[in-house]
Amino acid sequence: MSERNNILNEIDWKLVALYLLLISMGWINIYAAVYNEDHSSIIDLSQSYGRQMIWIVTSLFLGLVVLLTDARFFSTFAYLIYGIIILLLLAVLAFGTEISGSKSWFQIGDFAIQPSEFGKFATTLALAKFFSGQHINVKTFRTRFIPLVIIGLPALLILLQNDTGSALVYSGFILVLYRMGLSGNFLLAGVMFIIMALSTLMVGYIYVAIALVILASLLLLIIKRNRRNIVNLAALLMLGIGFVFSVNYAVDNFLGAHQKTRINVLLGKELDLRGAGYNVNQSKIAIGSGGFAGKGFLKGTQTKYNFVPEQSTDFIFCTVGEEWGFLGSMVVVVLFILLLIRVIIVAERQRSDFSRIYGYGVASVLFFHFAINIGMTIGLVPVIGIPLPFFSYGGSSLWSFTILLFIFIKQDVRRNALL
Amino acid sequence: MANKSLASRKQTVITIFVVVGFIYLLRLFYLQVIDDSYTLSANNNVLRYVTQYPARGLIYDRNGKLLVYNEAVYDLMVLPRQVKDIDTLEFCRILDITPEGFRQRLRKAKDYSRYKPSLFEKQLSKETYGYLEEKMYRFPGFFVQPRTLRKYPTPLGAHLLGYVGEVNQAMIDKNPYYKSGDYVGISGIEKTYEEELRGIKGIKIKMVDVHNREVGSFQDGLHDTIAEMGKDLYLSIDATLQEYGERLMQGKMGSIVAIEPSTGEILAFLSSPSYNPNLLVGRVRGKNFGLLLQDPVKPLLNRALMGQYPPGSTFKMVNDLVGLQEGVLTTSTHYSCQGPGSTPIRCTHNHQSPLDVYTAIQQSCNPFHWQVYRSILSNPRYKGTRENYEIWRDHVMDMGFGHKLGSDTDAELAGNIPSAESFDAIYGKGRWTSMTVRSLSIGQGEILTTPLQLANYGALLANRGYYIVPHVVKQIGEKAVDEKKFKKVISDISPSHYEIIVEGMRQVATLGTARWYQIKDITMCGKTGTAENPHGKDHSLFMAFAPADNPVIAIAVVVENAGFGSTWALPIASLMIEKYINGEVSRTQIEEDMINKRLY
């Protein structure tokens, strides 16, 4: 009884409210995306919104279960949960069912479950567990190496399932590493590498290499010209040019024609409205045609008549954009940013390292999904098939995101008791 | 642990979130609010505008006989964006086109628009359409658009009716109603009554899904418009008379125009040689048009409106009328004639002399009419030849010569009554006299008239002094044609003078050139003419009306390169009049001679 009261008093209702708002809006948009007059009942199981209703109800139940579970359970069994998920990922490679090119599903009757979705919170748990240990010393090789293994192992297994998008999510954990002491230079370097890679693809490696040389020469005029600086600058220049050449080499030799087209379309070098560019183009048309105030609930034509592919899963944001316009899109974007900021604020108030690191893990995963998914629908990011958290149709992802978030909420509830 | 300093990193992380969110909002604002091309693309995706082509109005003759109707054909349209995975060879086989032709057509359509339908193959036959329809589902991106083509149950009145063709770019630029591929009246009354005949196109806006399946009408058809069929036209043409005229004129070049004098309604209107109007319909039109264009006898030329002939002796009464009105000629005026030995204008034959105006008309005496003309141009009431000439010219123009009559037929020519200025230009101002322009006295020289003007002149005489602008359409849809549209033009010459002229013409019929072709119980007042033709044999002309009292028909007949008016134009006109008034022709021998004679 006192435990219950405690939960109700201590729970971070702002997080819960943001969560509930997002899943409700998600459901409404799934309903609109696949709406047709023959099946207007909201719990028609032949329709995806009917099934999503079940996923939502079960997710709420799961959330409740997590809240009622002892908070120490998750920190205690973090490695065990991680281990089980790794085994599941191995098992799905061997026994899984292939759905749209990815062998990442367990088919159980009508429902399919994707273990890779659960990898996200398992990895977050394991990372938090590792960094909350007493033996952490950022300077040691061991402290630098093991997190990479924890992140890399599930990512590799998911990559083997041919689900590149989900594997890329794990690169989002760089934010956790950054918070744990990873030099800001890595973040900066990451951004620099992305810029170099994109400009190589866009204008060609020769020009980027020349630009780097010019940049280095300019820097040489500004910095103190001692031996050490000159050597460092030369090394950085070589590294940059080497990177640019490798990107060029990799694109030419390792990427399939299909991936190359995707990249070219994104960069605006190629206009292929039938092939790779089709999805993005149709997605932009759907969102762009929404205008300022949108076409109205159930009035969207582009999503409903299937011009937008995957309109209830990866491209669910198109329905938001088309039916609710810029106003609706803005509400969704703002809600996500508020959720992310709230997670960080709540994480920072944790007294246990585990909870705080776990919180950063949650924020990293959610942010990566948000940024890639919406960025893809508005043509700022390549088409990478990952769901929009709480919005996209799909039981595994909704369960996974719910558990991910509610473990964090539970940690927060117990933040005082844990000390 | 260095947590204190690392805690400040939350600011960096939050900043990253906010910056990304802000960039996305900017991008969304651009896509949704600033750039409106996406709305257009969305409409192109989902809306298909299907034009509903109305059937053109039907055309009937004055007795309700159907002259023009419509036949359904099918245009094959293509929406290039949706063409994929089709069996090209099979498709080409059905349409009877080559794979290269297929590619060319598709490329052309793509160049026009990937999102809008364009014409792939026009006017499929019923058989091809039937065959294609069953397999249509295998050819995504193609659909069929029903259209109608003109059809003529009896091949009549080709020049009068005109033909229908596809609009050209100039028409589209001029009138936004027309879109590429629309049909429009190009000549004849198809052109002059285009707006009434074409009806109003409708449009249905349908929504289609990504597979091009129709998923309903856009906003419950709020923006749809229903096609409105064109209005039917009821012509004043008598199909029986028209057909008879065309039969009489076969093998001859020329024209017949017949008018009901009391109303100005055109009863028959034909130009010969003619052609079967069905030749200029549909897919065969281009080829046939080329052939007709090259034909040396110019079957496409509408001689009734565009043939301009010197009126010859038919014009003599015009001068008599002016002379009577201006007081230089009376019924007691007599002039003498020396027959073929007369100067300055010879007479064609010997006859009684001196003679009065009645006999002069009956005998078609050239010297008499030269004297009349000379006295008009030297009338002491006005100052000199030039002013007298202008007075004369005004009278003549008043009788419907030298200008377009304003009928509802297509492309009238004005003919020519030369202006004083034109003579000034040739001879010098003040340096020409009646002697200089004497050939005008007998309807030769610079004077040119069209068969329509000649028939109208017949109506003017029949009405004793007025005509109603000739026209072919009596009724449009349910509504009779507005009478004010075709006004009554009253000549400035007194009706009593017309009575004198009519009396002279009555003598032509009983005593003069027309007496051999009198119709039993009907008095036909007419006048032959022979139009000098510098390029060959003279044109044979005849202008008449009948019966003399209460006339019901006025007619002009021109037979080119046929010599004297009395030989060809007169008998044909007399047969036409008999056919119209009696409903049948008793003089079968003459009829047979006329029909069988080939003059070219």
Ligand SMILES: [Zn+2]
């Ligand atoms: Zn004479």
